[in-house]
Amino acid sequence: xxxxxxxxxxxxxxxxxxxxxxxxxxxxxxxxxxxxxxxxxxxxxxxxxxxxxxxxxxxxxxxxxxxxxxxxxxxxxxxxxxxxxxxxxxxxxxxxxxxxxxxxxxxxxxxxxxxxxxxxxxxxxxxxxxxxxxxxxxxxxxxxxxxxxxxxxxxxxxxxxxxxxxxxxxxxxxxxxxxxxxxxxxxxxxxxxxxxxxxxxxxxxxxxxxxxxxxxxxxxxxxxxxxxxxxxxxxxxxxxxxxxxxxxxxxxxxxxxxxxxxxxxxxxxxxxxxxxxxxxxxxxxxxxxxxxxxxxxxxxxxxxxxxxxxxxxxxxxxxxxxxxxxxxxxxxxxxxxxxxxxxxxxxxxxxxxxxxxxxxxxxxxxxxxxxxxxxxxxxxxxxxxxxxxxxxxxxxxxxxxxxxxxxxxxxxxxxxxxxxxxxxxxxxxxxxxxxxxxxxxxxxxxxxxxxxxxxxxxxxxxxxxxxxxxxxxxxxxxxxxxxxxxxxxxxxxxxxxxxxxxxxxxxxxxxxxxxxxxxxxxxxxxxxxxxxxxxxxxxxxxxxxxxxxxxxxxxxxxxxxxxxxxxxxxxxxxxxxxxxxxxxxxxxxxxxxxxxxxxxxxxxxxxxxxxxxxxxxxxxxxxxxxxxxxxxxxxxxxxxxxxxxxxxxxxxxxxxxxxxxxxxxxxxxxxxxxxxxxxx
Numbered sequence: 001x002x003x004x005x006x007x008x009x010x011x012x013x014x015x016x017x018x019x020x021x022x023x024x025x026x027x028x029x030x031x032x033x034x035x036x037x038x039x040x041x042x043x044x045x046x047x048x049x050x051x052x053x054x055x056x057x058x059x060x061x062x063x064x065x066x067x068x069x070x071x072x073x074x075x076x077x078x079x080x081x082x083x084x085x086x087x088x089x090x091x092x093x094x095x096x097x098x099x100x101x102x103x104x105x106x107x108x109x110x111x112x113x114x115x116x117x118x119x120x121x122x123x124x125x126x127x128x129x130x131x132x133x134x135x136x137x138x139x140x141x142x143x144x145x146x147x148x149x150x151x152x153x154x155x156x157x158x159x160x161x162x163x164x165x166x167x168x169x170x171x172x173x174x175x176x177x178x179x180x181x182x183x184x185x186x187x188x189x190x191x192x193x194x195x196x197x198x199x200x201x202x203x204x205x206x207x208x209x210x211x212x213x214x215x216x217x218x219x220x221x222x223x224x225x226x227x228x229x230x231x232x233x234x235x236x237x238x239x240x241x242x243x244x245x246x247x248x249x250x251x252x253x254x255x256x257x258x259x260x261x262x263x264x265x266x267x268x269x270x271x272x273x274x275x276x277x278x279x280x281x282x283x284x285x286x287x288x289x290x291x292x293x294x295x296x297x298x299x300x301x302x303x304x305x306x307x308x309x310x311x312x313x314x315x316x317x318x319x320x321x322x323x324x325x326x327x328x329x330x331x332x333x334x335x336x337x338x339x340x341x342x343x344x345x346x347x348x349x350x351x352x353x354x355x356x357x358x359x360x361x362x363x364x365x366x367x368x369x370x371x372x373x374x375x376x377x378x379x380x381x382x383x384x385x386x387x388x389x390x391x392x393x394x395x396x397x398x399x400x401x402x403x404x405x406x407x408x409x410x411x412x413x414x415x416x417x418x419x420x421x422x423x424x425x426x427x428x429x430x431x432x433x434x435x436x437x438x439x440x441x442x443x444x445x446x447x448x449x450x451x452x453x454x455x456x457x458x459x460x461x462x463x464x465x466x467x468x469x470x471x472x473x474x475x476x477x478x479x480x481x482x483x484x485x486x487x488x489x490x491x492x493x494x495x496x497x498x499x500x501x502x503x504x505x506x507x508x509x510x511x512x513x514x515x516x517x518x519x520x521x522x523x524x525x526x527x528x529x530x531x532x533x534x535x536x537x538x539x540x541x542x543x544x545x546x547x548x549x550x551x552x553x554x555x556x557x558x559x560x561x562x563x564x565x566x567x568x569x570x571x572x573x574x575x576x577x578x579x580x581x582x583x584x585x586x587x588x589x590x591x592x593x594x595x596x597x598x599x600x601x602x603x604x605x606x607x608x609x610x611x612x613x614x615x616x617x618x619x620x621x622x623x624x625x626x627x628x629x630x631x632x633x634x635x636x637x638x639x640x641x642x643x644x645x646x647x648x649x650x651x652x653x654x655x656x657x658x659x660x661x662x663x664x665x666x667x668x669x670x671x672x673x674x675x676x677x678x679x680x
Contacts, residue, residue, distance in 0.1 A: 057072055057073060057074050058070045058071070058072055058079075059071045059073065061078075061109075061118045061130065062115070062116065062117075062118055062130060062132045062143070063083060063115075064083075064132055064134045064141040065134060065141065066082060066083060066141065066257075067080055067081065067082055067083065067089065067141050067255050068080070068081060068082075068083050069118070069130065069132075069143055075093075076093070076094050077091050077092060077093050077094060078091075078092040078094055078145075079091050079092070080092075080143065080216065080253060080255055087214070088164075088214065089212070089214050089215055089216040089253075089255040090160060090161070090165070090212060090214065090216045090218075090253060090255070091160070091161040091163075092158050092159070092160055092161075092253075093158065093159040093160075093161065093235065094158060095155075095157040095158065095159065095237075096122070096125065096126045096128070096147050096154075096155075096156050096157060096158070096249075108120075111129075116131060116132045116133075116134075117129065117130065117131050117132070118130040121150075122150075123150075124150055124151065125149075125150060125154065126147050126148060126149050126150055126154060126156060127147070127148050127150065128145065128146065128147050128148075129145075129146045129148075130143055130144065130145050130146075131143070131144040133252075138265075139256050139257055139261045139265075140254050140255065140256040140261060140262050140265040141254070141255055141256075142252050142253065142254040142255075142265075143252065143253045143254075143255075144250075144252045145158075145250070145251055145252070145253065146248050146249070146250045147248060147249040147250075148246065148248045149242075149246045149247075149248075151246070152242065152243070152244050152246060153242040153243075154242055154246070155239065155240075155241070155242055156239065156240045156248070156249035157237055157238070157239040157240075157249075158237065158238050158239075158249065158251075159235040159236065159237040159238075160210070160212075160218065160235055160236055160237075160238075161234075161235050162181045162233060162234055162235055162236065163233075163234070164214075165212045165213055165214045165216075166179035166181060166212065166213040166611040166612060167179050167180050167181060167210055167211065167212050167213075167236065168180060168210070168211045168212075168519075168520060168599075169207060169209045169210045169211050169520060170202075170206070170207070170209075170210055170228070170230075170236075170520075171190065171192070171202035171203055171205065171206035171207070171228075172195075172202070172203030172204060172205045172206070172499060172500070172517060172520065172521055173185065173195070173202065173203055174195050174199050174200070174203070174509055175507065175508040175509045175513060176508060176513040176516035176517045176520065177508060177513075177516055177614065178515070178516035178519055178520065178599070178612070178613075178614035179213070179611065179612060180230065180236070180520075181232070181233055182232055182233065183230045183232060184230060184231065184232035185200065185201075185202070185228075185229060185230045186200070186229055187227050187228070187229030187237065187239060188201060188202075188227060188228070188229065189225070189226070189227055189452075189464075190202060190206065190208070190226040190227060190228040191206070191447075191449070191464050191465050192204055192205075192206050192446070192447040192448075192465050192468055192486050192487075192488055193447055193448060194447050194448060194500075195500060196500075197448075202228075203499075203500060204447055204485055204486040204487070204497075204499060204500050205486065205487055205488070205497060205499055205521040206465070206487075206488045207270075207488065207489065207521075208220035208221075208222060208226065208488075208489070209266065209270065210236070211259055211262070211263055211266070212259065213259055213601070213608075213611045214255075214259070215255055215256045215257060215258045215259050215261065215262050215605075216253060216254070216255050216256075216259070216262060217253070217254045217259075217262045217263060217265075217266040218238075218251055218252070218253055219251060219252045219254070219266060219269060219270065220238060220250070220251040221248075221250040221251060222489055224240060224247050224248065224249070224250060225240055225241055225243070225247055225464065226238065226239070226240060227239040227240070227241055238251060252269075254266060254269075258605035258606055259601065259605055260601070260602055260605040261605070264592070264593065264594065267593035267594075268593065270489075275589065275590050275593060276590070277586055277589075277590055278480060278495055278496050279480035279481060279496075280582075280583060280586065282440065282483070282496055282548060283547055283548060283579045283582060283583075284575060284579060285317075285318055285319050285320050285360065286316075286317075286319045286320070286548075286549040286550070286551060286571055286574075287319065287320045287322050287362065287548060287549070287550040287551065288307070288311065288319045288320065288321050288322060288551050288554065289322045289324075289550065289551060289552045290303065290304065290307055290321050290322060290323055290324075290327065291324075291552070292323075292324070292326075292327050293326075294330075295330070296330070297330050297331060297333075300327055300330050300331070301355065301356070304321065304355070304356065304359065304361075305355060307321060307554075308321065308359055310554070310556060314555070314556055314564055315568060316555075316564075316567065316568060316571065317568075317571060318360065319360065320360045320361065320362050320439055320440065321359055321360065321361045321362070322361070322362045322364075322442070322550075323361060323362065323363050323364060324364050325364040325365065325366055325407070325444065327364075328363040328364050328365060328432075329373075331356070331363075331432075331435065331436060332428075332431075332432055332435070333374065356436050356437070357436065357437040360439045361436065361438045361439060362438060362439060362440035362441065362442055362483075363432060363436065363438045363440075363441055363442070364441075364442045364444060365428075365429070365432075365441060365442070365443055365444070366406065366443065366444040366445035367413050367414035367416065367425070367443075367445050367446075367471065368404075368406035368407075368411040368412070368413050368414075368445050369388075369411055369412055369414075370406075370409045370410065370411050371403065371409075371410050371411060371412060372409065372410075376412060384420070384421075384424070386399050386415070386418065386420075386421075387414060387415060387418060387420065387421035387424060388401035388402070388412035388413060388414065388415055388421075389401070389402050389412070389413045389414075389415050389450060389451070390402055390415070391456065402450050402451070402454075402456075404448075404450040404453070404454075406445065413445075413450060416462065416467060416470045416471060416474065417462065417470065422474055422477075425474065426474075426477060426478065429441060429478055439481060440481045440482070440483055441478055441481060441482045441483070442482075442483045442484075442485065442498060443471060443474070443475055443478075443482060443483070443484045443485065444485045445471075445485075446467060446468040446471040446472075446484060446485065446486040446487075447465075447468065447486045448467075449462070449463065449464065449467065451463075452464075465488045468486050468487065468488055469488070469489070471484065471486075472484055472487065472495060475495055476495070482495070483495070483496045483497070483498050484496075484497055484498070485497065485498050485499070485500070496547075496548075497521075498548075498550075499517060499521065501552065502514065502517075504530045504531070504532070504535065505535070506535065506629065506630070506631045511535065511538060511539055511542070511629050512614075512615070512629045514539075514542050514546075514629075515542070515614060515615055515616070515617055515627075515629075516614050518546065518597055518617060519597065519598075519599050519614075519617060530552070530553040531553075533558050533560070533563065534631065534632070534669065535631075536553060536555070536558065536563070537563065537566060537669055537670055538627065538628055538629065538669075540555075540566065540567060540570050541570065541627050541628070541670070541671070541672040542627045542629075542672070543570075544570035544571070544573050544574045544578065544672070545574070545578055545619065545625045545627075545672070545674075547582060547596075549570075549571065549574055555567040562670075566670050578619070581619045581620060581622075581623060582596055582619070584620065585619065585620040588620070596619065596620065597617055597618070597619060598617065598618040598619075598620070598621070599613070599617065599618070600613050600616055600617075600618065600624075600639065600641045601641075602618060602621070603618065603621060603641040603642075603643045603658075604641040604642045604643065604659075607641065607642055607659075609639055609661075610639070610641055613639055615627065615629050615636075616638065616639070621677065622676055622677045623674065623675070623676055623677075624640065624641075624647060624674070624675040624676075625672065625673075625674055626638045626665075626672075626673040626674075626675070627672050627673075628667050628672075633667075634666065634667060634668060634669065635664045635665060635666050635667055636664075636665055636667055636673075637661070637662065637663050637664065637665065638661075638662040638665045638673060639660075639661050639662070640656055640657075640658055640659065640660045640661075640662070640675065641658060641659070642658045642659030643658040643659075643677075644658070644679075645658060645677045645678055645679045646658065646677070646678045646679075647660075647675040647676070647677065647678065648675060648676055648677075648678045649673060649674070649675055650674045650675065650676055651671060651673065651674065655678060656675075
């Protein structure tokens with residue numbers, strides 16, 4: 001019989017406790033897991049929200065007495081603002097931090113508790129150090145910014161916004177604009193070049209200095225390789241090219257209550273030596289360019305005599321007849337004794353030029369010598385071939401002069417680092433002076449570096465714009481009658497710079513570019529030969545108020561007595577009215593560094609109306625000149641800056657208050673509106 005199990009008589013049903021406990025544990029574990037995922041999700045959302053929405057976009061880096069530096073992490077820009085954030089001095093787009101699609105916050109200041117310095121490092125890219133320089137009771141504050149690459153081949157690039165800020169300074173260009181916001185130039189080496197050969201580059205006068213209408217200036221360190229590009233109306237960029245030497249990008253940004261204040265502080269920093277006035281006698285006489293294409297001294301003498309007689313016949317007074325390099329070479333070809341180390345001991349007879357010695361002339365020299373010239377052949381014969389920029393060649397490293405082009409001819413260029421070569425050049429000048437008795441010497445050809453132009457490894461010779469500086473030193477050795485045609489970092493020096501000629505037209509490459517160039521670079525420009533009567537007259541009206549009147553076109557070519565009379569009038573105006581003004585304000589420049597020729601915002605630095613006026617200028621604080629630069633126009637708009645005095649028109653005696661806008665002001669052909677200050 002089968003065995004039977006007794007049933008539990010209890011009314012409580014049996015419960016399988018083990019099985020039930022297992023099911024409850026799995027349920028709670030699932031719930032807890034879901035809860036954990038939810039909490040993690042909420043925390044993640046919270047962190048993201050904090051990082052993207054709730055975390056401040058602006059982080060104060062440094063604070064001065066009235067300004068501060070902010071990092072905007074979303075746009076990756078450095079912003080200099082007032083402490084109340086009601087005014088922006090500058091916005092710097094930082095392109096040194098790698099991927100611009102990823103937000104890069106400043107984590108912390110690795111300069112620790114130093115309140116005047118900020119340091120930070122981006123992994124494998126670059127490190128930055130920013131120092132705040134502020135003096136007690138100073139009206140300016142400066143931020144010294146240095147980017148240093150972590151390794152080789154790193155592009156360091158910072159861009160300054162042009163939005164709502166007018167910028168000035170930099171380099172001369174083919175079509176000068178005031179301000180530079182309308183200029184568009186691709187990124188390229190920030191070095192001096194000849195605009196005839198490089199029309200899209202930077203011209204013969206250059207400063208590593210930019211000034212903004214918000215009250216900001218940018219001064220770039222002088223001894224670093226620098227590339228600059230300008231994107232019209234958007235930004236201009238500073239860049240150091242990648243190299244094995246890990247060169248830093250270093251510049252100083254100064255801010256002040258207005259741009260006049262900050263400009264004066266910047267000039268104090270740029271002037272490393274005491275300012276000295278050049279030979280101011282150069283202002284007194286007009287320069288007349290002798291355009292000659294003859295190939296003999298006899299014909300050149302004949303043209304000189306004819307030109308001099310015409311100046312006398314038309315009662316144009318004394319002047320300086322300016323000879324180009326070709327004419328100078330013709331006259332110099334009569335005496336080559338200075339090429340010999342035994343200076344001026346040659347038995348070769350030299351021809352005296354008594355007529356030339358009676359004239360006021362200027363000659364033109366350059367450090368270039370054509371390989372076809374007798375000068376170069378004699379130098380090779382005399383074994384002074386190391387006087388030229390050279391490259392080593394052959395197993396013994398013999399120096400071979402480097403061929404380059406100058407004015408369409410194969411030439412060699414003087415090695416200005418060789419003291420014997422510079423002594424040779426100075427002997428050449430002495431010989432010319434003995435022969436011609438010239439008043440002034442114009443030194444051309446400082447711009448350009450043959451090694452860099454031919455992509456050759458530069459030996460121990462000047463790089464970048466160092467040659468220009470050395471040529472300036474050579475000009476100082478020649479004396480105060482030397483004029484150079486290119487310059488950089490030369491605002492404090494005692495030399496005149498003759499800027500390149502503009503085109504003979506009505507564009508910004510022509511007559512419209514004269515005043516912007518004058519305001520940017522203090523230069524005096526003269527256009528090429530002018531064939532249009534109206535253009536010549538309007539140019540004459542501007543030139544009379546520049547430091548030097550330089551004629552490329554003599555007035556008698558138009559065969560009009562009224563043009564000759566007008567020329568005589570403006571030559572006298574320059575001598576009797578303009579020169580005394582320049583001499584007066586030259587003393588102020590020597591003491592303070594304030595420019596002689598000034599933009600309108602100099603008197604009204606907080607008036608936006610003055611920021612973009614490019615066809616008026618001031619001589620000192622007391623004279624305003626408003627020439628006509630539009631073809632066919634007999635009227636123009638004139639703005640008189642607001643100040644504590646009135647303006648009186650010297651042509652008709654009318655008096656106007658400062659801050660007045662004169663619409664369609666009448667200006668006859670041959671007239672130039674000139675206003676002088678009149679105290680109220």
